[in-house]
Structures are given as structure tokens and as C-alpha cells.
Amino acid sequence: MERFQKFILLPFILAASLTGLGFCYSILNGPTNATVLAGSEARFNCTVANGWAILIWLLNTNPVLTVINSHGPIETSDRFTSQSYNNSQSFTSELIIHNTQLNDSGRIECSIQKIDGSSFAFLSVQVNGTLLIKNSTLIVKENTTVEIVCEALGWAPAPEITWMTNDSLIDKSRYVTQQSQGSNSLYNALSVLTLTPMDTEILTCLADIEALPSPQNATIAVIVGNSTLENNYSEDSTSTWVIVLAVVFSIVGFILLIILIWVVVRCCCLKKGSTYENEVRKISVKKKTDDRLGSRQRSGSENQGYVPEEPPYTGQIPTVVSLPPMSTKFTVPRPDLHTSSASKGRPQRHTDYPINPKKIRNVTHV
Numbered sequence: 001m002e003r004f005q006k007f008i009l010l011p012f013i014l015a016a017s018l019t020g021l022g023f024c025y026s027i028l029n030g031p032t033n034a035t036v037l038a039g040s041e042a043r044f045n046c047t048v049a050n051g052w053a054i055l056i057w058l059l060n061t062n063p064v065l066t067v068i069n070s071h072g073p074i075e076t077s078d079r080f081t082s083q084s085y086n087n088s089q090s091f092t093s094e095l096i097i098h099n100t101q102l103n104d105s106g107r108i109e110c111s112i113q114k115i116d117g118s119s120f121a122f123l124s125v126q127v128n129g130t131l132l133i134k135n136s137t138l139i140v141k142e143n144t145t146v147e148i149v150c151e152a153l154g155w156a157p158a159p160e161i162t163w164m165t166n167d168s169l170i171d172k173s174r175y176v177t178q179q180s181q182g183s184n185s186l187y188n189a190l191s192v193l194t195l196t197p198m199d200t201e202i203l204t205c206l207a208d209i210e211a212l213p214s215p216q217n218a219t220i221a222v223i224v225g226n227s228t229l230e231n232n233y234s235e236d237s238t239s240t241w242v243i244v245l246a247v248v249f250s251i252v253g254f255i256l257l258i259i260l261i262w263v264v265v266r267c268c269c270l271k272k273g274s275t276y277e278n279e280v281r282k283i284s285v286k287k288k289t290d291d292r293l294g295s296r297q298r299s300g301s302e303n304q305g306y307v308p309e310e311p312p313y314t315g316q317i318p319t320v321v322s323l324p325p326m327s328t329k330f331t332v333p334r335p336d337l338h339t340s341s342a343s344k345g346r347p348q349r350h351t352d353y354p355i356n357p358k359k360i361r362n363v364t365h366v
Contacts, residue, residue, distance in 0.1 A: 025051035028090055030119025031108055037211045038127045038156075042097040046110030046119065047090050054113050057082075057095045059123075060106040067093050100125045102156060102185065126211040127186060129154035133205060133218045140197060142224055148193040150205035150218060158187035159207035162215075165195075166202055197222050 031044035048055060055067040057080070064080040067073045069091075073082045079099060085092040097104060102125050109120040131152050140146050152159050158179040163170040175193040182188060191205065201222045208215035 025049040025112070027110065027112060027117060027119045029092075031095075031110055031121035033122045033124070034108075035124040035126060035210050036100055038100055038102055038125050040100060042100050042104070042123055042125075044095045044097075044108050044110070044121060044123075045092055046095070047092040048112055049090055050088075052091060052112055055093050056111045056113065057093075058107075058109040058111060059097075059104065061109070065095060097123070102127060124210070126209050127154065127156035128209070128212060128216065129156075129159070129186065129188075129207075131159075131205065131207045131216045131218045133220045135220060137221045137223065139223045139225055142198070143196065145194065145196045146222070148195070148203055148205075148220060148222070150191045150193070152189040152191075152207045154182075154184075154186045155189065155207070155209065156186050157209060158189055159209050159216075161189055161191040162206045162208075163191070163193050164204040164206065195222075197224050199224055 025048055027046065027048050029045070029047040031046055034042050034044065036042045044057075046055065046057075053069050056063055057065040057067075059080075064077065065073060065075060065082055067082060067084070073084070073093075075081055079097060081096045081098070083094045083096065085094070093110070095108070095110075100123075105123055105125045107120050108123050109118055111118040129152055131150065133148065133150050138146065138148070150161065150163075152161065158181075161175075161177045162172075163175050170193065174195060175191055177189055177191040179187055179189045189207070193203065193205075195201075202219060203222060204217050204219045206215040206217050
């Protein structure tokens with residue numbers, strides 16, 4: 001009996017031991033599927049109970065990010081990052097894939113490295129291509145059947161094409177859509193709508209994929225008219241061209257006027273400068289001519305027979321003051337006196353007698 005009781009208690013003891021060692025943690029909430037446009041972000045969450053040791057994120061079975069309880073996230077690429085959220089009972093790791101590419105589509109897995117310790121979801125990356133209708137306006141005659149072509153290029157997956165007229169869906173039997181895949185794994189679609197409009201209609205072509213928040217669209221106005229309407233439309237087109245040409249010619253004329261004004265001002269400035277230079281040149285030539293004439297007059301022959309008349313003296317004649325009579329005696333130097341060499345050349349006049357201002361006749365005795 002005692003053995004049986006011990007055998008029953010053994011599983012509970014083992015369970016308690018494993019719980020204390022951290023073997024009872026599990027994934028509470030795994031990631032969910034996501035569909036995104038190429039170039040955007042994709043986010044996945046994985047919530048585990050407390051006691052976990054390691055958590056690994058895998059993309060198509062390839063590890064892209066690891067989170068260690070004691071260390072934190074280990075990021076090996078800028079395109080794969082994470083954020084963490086903790087509470088008292090669980091831990092949540094969020095995987096963020098930046099700039100998603102078409103080849104990122106596939107399986108996203110969250111693993112805690114134990115039996116049945118993984119959860120996965122799927123990522124779908126889609127490409128939004130172009131959508132166009134060649135003409136924005138089409139004029140048709142009454143009771144005429146026309147075909148409207150809508151073309152979608154570079155989509156992944158192939159878009160779903162629908163038509164609307166005046167905000168009402170057109171029955172699928174009235175248009176045909178063909179799809180094809182190119183070498184770059186992108187899809188093209190061509191949809192042809194056949195109709196016989198009875199009145200003016202606004203047609204809309206819609207292309208939609210799951211990742212788009214709203215369908216992409218292209219519109220065309222189909223105008224049903226007679227010859228009068230066509231003539232009016234032709235006149236409107238002609239008027240538009242006339243207005244465009246008038247504006248262009250006005251701009252060109254304004255530019256030419258500015259250029260003409262600039263040329264006239266430039267010519268006036270050059271002419272003024274040229275007149276000033278001519279005046280300076282004339283003054284310089286005249287001065288040289290005058291200098292030449294003056295030098296020619298100065299270099300003429302001198303008239304030796306010309307005696308200029310002395311102008312009569314009109315000033316007051318000064319009064320002559322009579323002086324005492326001059327002595328007629330001359331003083332002869334004594335022979336025994338020594339004379340300097342400077343006096344040998346000419347006789348010396350003594351100044352001990354006054355000089356009469358009248359004419360004096362000098363007599364030299366040898």
C-alpha cells in the first residue's frame with residue numbers, strides 16, 4: 001500500500017521539479033498571418049510564459065533574430081529588428097521586417113527550443129503596379145460600338161480587374177481580362193470593355209490586390225455626340241491652341257523688347273564715349289598745332305637793324321643834391337710800400353673822395 005502511494009506521488013514530485021527548473025514555459029500566443037506591400041514593414045508578435053531561456057525567429061527556416069533572456073536580442077541584420085514587452089506573467093517579442101521584398105514571402109516561425117515549442121504564420125509580400133487607359137477622353141457617334149482597353153503592368157499577384165460606369169459596376173460578361181507573368185515574377189493584365197454608349201459616360205477601370213487599402217483606378221470620359229458636338233469640340237481645341245500660341249508669342253515679344261532696349265542703351269553709351277574721345281583728340285591736335293606755330297615763330301631770323309624806341313620817361317625826376325667839389329689830386333703810392341699780387345693787374349681807386357654823379361673823364365698817367 002505504501003509503495004502504491006509513493007508511485008502515485010512520484011509524477012507530482014517530478015512535475016514540481018521540472019517547474020522549478022523552468023521546463024513548463026510555453027508559447028501563449030504565436031504570430032499571425034500578414035500581407036504587406038513591397039517596401040513597407042511587416043510585424044509579428046510571439047508571447048511566451050515566464051521562465052523562458054531563448055527565443056528564435058526564423059524566416060523560411062532560416063534564423064533571422066535571436067532573443068536571450070539574460071542578454072536580450074541579438075540582431076545580425078538591419079532589416080530584422082525587434083521590440084520587447086514584459087509583464088508579471090509573460091514576455092512578448094515583436095519581430096519587425098523592414099523594407100520587405102517579394103522574396104520575403106513565406107513562413108515566419110517563433111521557436112523556444114523545446115518539443116512543441118514553436119508557432120508559425122505566413123507573410124505575403126505584394127507589389128502594386130501601374131494601371132492606365134491610353135486616352136482620357138473619347139468621342140464617339142451615336143449607335144457606335146467601341147472597345148476601351150485598360151492595362152495593368154508589374155503586379156504581384158495578378159490584380160483583379162473590374163469596371164464601373166457612372167459609379168455602377170459593369171457586368172463581367174461585357175469585358176474580357178487576360179493575365180500573363182513576366183520574367184521578373186510580376187504579372188500583367190489586359191482588360192477590354194465592349195460597349196455601345198447611348199449617352200456620355202464616365203468609365204472607371206479598377207485593379208485590386210489584398211495589400212491595397214483601396215483599389216487603384218483609371219478613368220475615361222466617353223462622349224456621345226453628333227457633327228455639331230464634334231465641331232464644337234474642334235473649335236474648343238482650336239481656341240485652346242490659339243490661346244497657347246498667343247501666350248507664347250507674347251512672352252517671346254517681351255523678351256525681344258528687353259533685348260532691343262538693352263542694345264539701344266548700349267549703343268548710346270558707346271556713342272557718348274566715342275564723342276568724348278573725339279573731343280579729347282581734337283584738343284590734343286590743336287595743342288600740338290599751336291605748339292608747332294609758336295616754335296616756328298621763335299625760330300625766325302633776327303632783324304639787326306631794328307632799334308626799339310625808348311618810351312619817354314613820365315616819372316618824376318629826382319632832385320640832384322649838390323656835392324662838394326671833387327679834389328683833382330691823385331694819391332701816388334709810395335714805392336717802398338708793398339702791394340699784393342692782386343693789385344698789380346690794375347690800379348686801385350681810393351674812396352676818400354666823393355664821386356660826382358656827373359660824367360667824369362678818367363685820365364690815366366703812365
